[in-house]
Amino acid sequence: MVVPRLIERKRDGGTLTGDEWRELITRFTAGQVPDYQMAALAMAVFYRGLAPDELSALTDAMLGSGDRLHFKGEARPRVDKHSTGGVGDKTSLLLAPMLAACGVVVPMMSGRGLGHTGGTLDKLEAIPGFRTGLSLAQTEQQAREIGLAMIGQTAEIAPADGKLYALRDVTATVESIPLISASIMSKKLAEGLTGLVLDVKIGSGAFLPEPERALDLARTMIALGTARGCPTVALITAMDRPLGVACGNALEVVESIAGLRGEGPADLMAVTFALGVEMLLLAGLDSDAAAARRRLEGVIASGAALDRFRQMVAAQGGDDAVVDHPDRLPTAPVRVDVLAERAGVVAQVEPRALGRAIIELGGGRREVTDAVLPDVGLEVQAKPGHTVQRGDRLAVIHARSRDAADAVVATVRAAIRIGDTLPDILPLVAWRVTSAGASRYGDS
Amino acid sequence: MVVPRLIERKRDGGTLTGDEWRELITRFTAGQVPDYQMAALAMAVFYRGLAPDELSALTDAMLGSGDRLHFKGEARPRVDKHSTGGVGDKTSLLLAPMLAACGVVVPMMSGRGLGHTGGTLDKLEAIPGFRTGLSLAQTEQQAREIGLAMIGQTAEIAPADGKLYALRDVTATVESIPLISASIMSKKLAEGLTGLVLDVKIGSGAFLPEPERALDLARTMIALGTARGCPTVALITAMDRPLGVACGNALEVVESIAGLRGEGPADLMAVTFALGVEMLLLAGLDSDAAAARRRLEGVIASGAALDRFRQMVAAQGGDDAVVDHPDRLPTAPVRVDVLAERAGVVAQVEPRALGRAIIELGGGRREVTDAVLPDVGLEVQAKPGHTVQRGDRLAVIHARSRDAADAVVATVRAAIRIGDTLPDILPLVAWRVTSAGASRYGDS
Numbered sequence: 001m002v003v004p005r006l007i008e009r010k011r012d013g014g015t016l017t018g019d020e021w022r023e024l025i026t027r028f029t030a031g032q033v034p035d036y037q038m039a040a041l042a043m044a045v046f047y048r049g050l051a052p053d054e055l056s057a058l059t060d061a062m063l064g065s066g067d068r069l070h071f072k073g074e075a076r077p078r079v080d081k082h083s084t085g086g087v088g089d090k091t092s093l094l095l096a097p098m099l100a101a102c103g104v105v106v107p108m109m110s111g112r113g114l115g116h117t118g119g120t121l122d123k124l125e126a127i128p129g130f131r132t133g134l135s136l137a138q139t140e141q142q143a144r145e146i147g148l149a150m151i152g153q154t155a156e157i158a159p160a161d162g163k164l165y166a167l168r169d170v171t172a173t174v175e176s177i178p179l180i181s182a183s184i185m186s187k188k189l190a191e192g193l194t195g196l197v198l199d200v201k202i203g204s205g206a207f208l209p210e211p212e213r214a215l216d217l218a219r220t221m222i223a224l225g226t227a228r229g230c231p232t233v234a235l236i237t238a239m240d241r242p243l244g245v246a247c248g249n250a251l252e253v254v255e256s257i258a259g260l261r262g263e264g265p266a267d268l269m270a271v272t273f274a275l276g277v278e279m280l281l282l283a284g285l286d287s288d289a290a291a292a293r294r295r296l297e298g299v300i301a302s303g304a305a306l307d308r309f310r311q312m313v314a315a316q317g318g319d320d321a322v323v324d325h326p327d328r329l330p331t332a333p334v335r336v337d338v339l340a341e342r343a344g345v346v347a348q349v350e351p352r353a354l355g356r357a358i359i360e361l362g363g364g365r366r367e368v369t370d371a372v373l374p375d376v377g378l379e380v381q382a383k384p385g386h387t388v389q390r391g392d393r394l395a396v397i398h399a400r401s402r403d404a405a406d407a408v409v410a411t412v413r414a415a416i417r418i419g420d421t422l423p424d425i426l427p428l429v430a431w432r433v434t435s436a437g438a439s440r441y442g443d444s
Numbered sequence: 445m446v447v448p449r450l451i452e453r454k455r456d457g458g459t460l461t462g463d464e465w466r467e468l469i470t471r472f473t474a475g476q477v478p479d480y481q482m483a484a485l486a487m488a489v490f491y492r493g494l495a496p497d498e499l500s501a502l503t504d505a506m507l508g509s510g511d512r513l514h515f516k517g518e519a520r521p522r523v524d525k526h527s528t529g530g531v532g533d534k535t536s537l538l539l540a541p542m543l544a545a546c547g548v549v550v551p552m553m554s555g556r557g558l559g560h561t562g563g564t565l566d567k568l569e570a571i572p573g574f575r576t577g578l579s580l581a582q583t584e585q586q587a588r589e590i591g592l593a594m595i596g597q598t599a600e601i602a603p604a605d606g607k608l609y610a611l612r613d614v615t616a617t618v619e620s621i622p623l624i625s626a627s628i629m630s631k632k633l634a635e636g637l638t639g640l641v642l643d644v645k646i647g648s649g650a651f652l653p654e655p656e657r658a659l660d661l662a663r664t665m666i667a668l669g670t671a672r673g674c675p676t677v678a679l680i681t682a683m684d685r686p687l688g689v690a691c692g693n694a695l696e697v698v699e700s701i702a703g704l705r706g707e708g709p710a711d712l713m714a715v716t717f718a719l720g721v722e723m724l725l726l727a728g729l730d731s732d733a734a735a736a737r738r739r740l741e742g743v744i745a746s747g748a749a750l751d752r753f754r755q756m757v758a759a760q761g762g763d764d765a766v767v768d769h770p771d772r773l774p775t776a777p778v779r780v781d782v783l784a785e786r787a788g789v790v791a792q793v794e795p796r797a798l799g800r801a802i803i804e805l806g807g808g809r810r811e812v813t814d815a816v817l818p819d820v821g822l823e824v825q826a827k828p829g830h831t832v833q834r835g836d837r838l839a840v841i842h843a844r845s846r847d848a849a850d851a852v853v854a855t856v857r858a859a860i861r862i863g864d865t866l867p868d869i870l871p872l873v874a875w876r877v878t879s880a881g882a883s884r885y886g887d888s
Contacts (some may be wrong), residue, residue: 003614004614004616034479034614035478035480036479036615039483040616043455043484043488167480170448171448171480171481172451172488
């Protein structure tokens with residue numbers, strides 16, 4: 001195998017064979033193909049894409065580079081959810097316990113925040129004592145016992161993806177639909193799932209803002225999952241504004257607990273239920289959306305979902321008293337209100353800018369190696385379409401100091417634009433995508 | 445400077461500032477920008493190209509990374525020639541002494557063969573004792589004294605280019621017109637020239653077979669040279685068949701010496717004179733092509749050009765007796781004729797396949813680290829358009845053993861295709877390109 005010839009072929013629009021991808025990934029993982037060759041190849045893939053067979057081979061090679069969950073003899077369905085990331089999106093914290101309470105096993109592997117988007121692991125770690133670094137064996141055991149485990153990517157799973165992703169991150173080759181798909185699916189397929197629901201965000205705060213590209217990513221991942229015995233469905237959801245009110249690690253845990261009590265913001269609950277319905281349908285526990293929805297409402301009303309959350313926190317070393325006393329979570333010492341400077345209609349609440357403000361406050365990461373503060377963040381009460389009077393509260397900044405809060409006031413204010421007419425906003429759930437095709441959400 | 449952001453900008457079709465290119469090259473040369481980032485950037489440049497200001501900054505940064513020839517107080521014109529490479533192209537071996545004999549200083553820096561194309565350094569080193577590894581100080585002194593020096597790229601000249609080229613070579617990012625242009629011109633501009641002639645090949649055996657791309661490369665390099673006080677002119681010449689008869693290191697030296705005696709093959713001499721005329725015009729020694737041509741014929745007829753060649757061989761440690769006794773050059777022990785299997789018209793003599801046969805015989809390189817044999821190669825008597833009878837000799841294989849010769853007979857035979865009608869071939873010199881534009885050769 002002469003690597004420059006493989007790069008050249010891809011560069012010029014050709015395809016590599018499955019064997020070539022497999023050998024390439026094996027040798028790359030073993031350190032026998034240098035980073036500079038893989039970086040050049042990744043950039044060529046950025047421009048040229050991957051044929052379906054190439055994508056399959058790459059995904060399987062990365063999956064095969066590591067270990068996986070097996071769930072031998074486990075009869076219950078196992079369903080996970082993956083989101084492409086956003087601001088204020090804490091649906092994972094609600095869905096895992098809700099689905100577990102319904103009898104679905106949820107072995108959920110999540111990531112950390114980077115750039116303007118938050119990460120499930122950072123949120124969970126805002127709970128004192130909570131450990132996300134479980135081994136695969138511990139994860140499987142816990143998921144069998146209490147129906148859910150929420151962990152970070154371990155070195156045991158898809159190490160080839162870990163190495164390739166780190167390289168892509170520093171070579172501007174992240175934003176490639178086939179490479180994103182292979183990266184996500186190689187990890188998700190290692191969870192031993194019977195079904196997977198994807199939440200692909202669109203809008204200004206999304207990784208892929210345009211619906212066409214988001215649909216493309218969804219279709220690509222659905223094809224990969226479905227062909228590998230993991231039926232996969234995607235919802236295309238709105239990230240042109242934050243989801244819910246709380247944005248920031250501990251703040252989002254508080255809002256998640258409220259959601260599990262049936263007291264979450266309407267938009268957060270709507271997306272959570274929509275995703276949860278798809279998870280239940282994939283699990284085969286319900287055959288129609290209305291029944292699935294009722295089941296989800298039931299586990300919230302009964303407190304069963306909140307109980308599962310409490311059990312998980314305890315099982316993973318966290319202080320489970322936070323569930324009944326969210327004030328035990330870290331709290332920022334300074335709160336500063338951001339008030340409307342004029343009357344009008346909220347025209348835009350720009351998630352990317354708000355995400356930058358959270359980074360500025362210390363609650364997010366510029367670089368993967370940055371530490372994050374659990375307590376800081378924003379509560380963003382303003383939603384596009386709200387009518388506001390001068391002096392109304394739009395958001396609350398939670399900061400470590402008055403200076404830190406003052407430093408982001410202008411950013412937060414600029415992110416919440418007040419106009420005179422009702423804005424165009426994206427439907428909360430825009431599309432539903434299955435292996436059969438895409439349809440407007442609610443049409444099918 | 446955040447390198448991934450620079451890569452991303454180029455990837456998405458934007459431009460880097462001159463300062464960004466300068467800092468990038470400085471830091472890359474110092475080992476502070478890792479190869480994998482430069483490889484990804486080079487691939488992005490492959491697809492996106494470089495704006496004129498970017499190309500200038502990159503070229504200047506690579507030029508400025510090393511030392512250069514100065515020729516302080518040297519009043520004579522200094523002109524070099526650069527070819528994009530081909531099979532049987534030994535014009536450098538003729539032109540350097542011819543121009544020196546005319547009173548032009550030729551400080552010629554050349555490369556080694558790679559792939560199907562031969563390299564001037566390998567040919568010269570077929571002369572016993574010949575050294576191409578002169579320092580810049582030695583080169584300048586010799587060029588002042590005898591009017592010419594023929595050397596390899598030293599570590600003193602454009603080390604940034606050396607490092608970047610090595611990386612491009614293993615990441616399939618060589619074939620980028622702006623990167624090729626910056627690479628060539630950063631080295632040529634270090635020679636302290638007053639003029640430069642480019643021989644840009646087209647046709648199946650050329651690095652860039654299509655005339656449009658060759659013209660683009662020529663225009664790009666001409667703009668770079670001209671803007672930097674080095675007037676540059678290009679001829680676009682044919683590499684759809686080998687140039688001359690001899691293909692292989694020592695064989696080409698023999699043919700070059702014959703050419704310097706006025707006994708070279710017609711096609712070789714035509715291209716040599718065409719290039720030499722441009723060199724003399726740039727040097728300002730003649731003001732029209734006819735006068736320049738007569739001057740070149742004069743230095744061959746008088747033996748002055750051959751004398752310069754002899755002086756250079758001696759000055760660079762070579763056995764100058766080869767000039768009068770070419771049989772002192774290394775000779776392969778086995779010669780095998782390739783005969784026509786049918787009567788007809790030679791329809792094609794494919795240089796790429798012949799170049800591969802030479803590599804097979806040991807006379808060329810697959811990898812830069814390969815050693816080459818001086819004595820092996822091909823004499824290709826067949827030219828497109830020749831009428832041949834069955835049994836006529838098409839070529840002679842010069843090999844180390846009968847087995848080695850037999851192993852390439854089929855390749856050589858397949859490369860020399862015999863048909864029934866006169867083939868379309870490229871004009872030996874197709875275009876002349878100056879900073880004023882391109883015109884069909886002979887039209888201006």
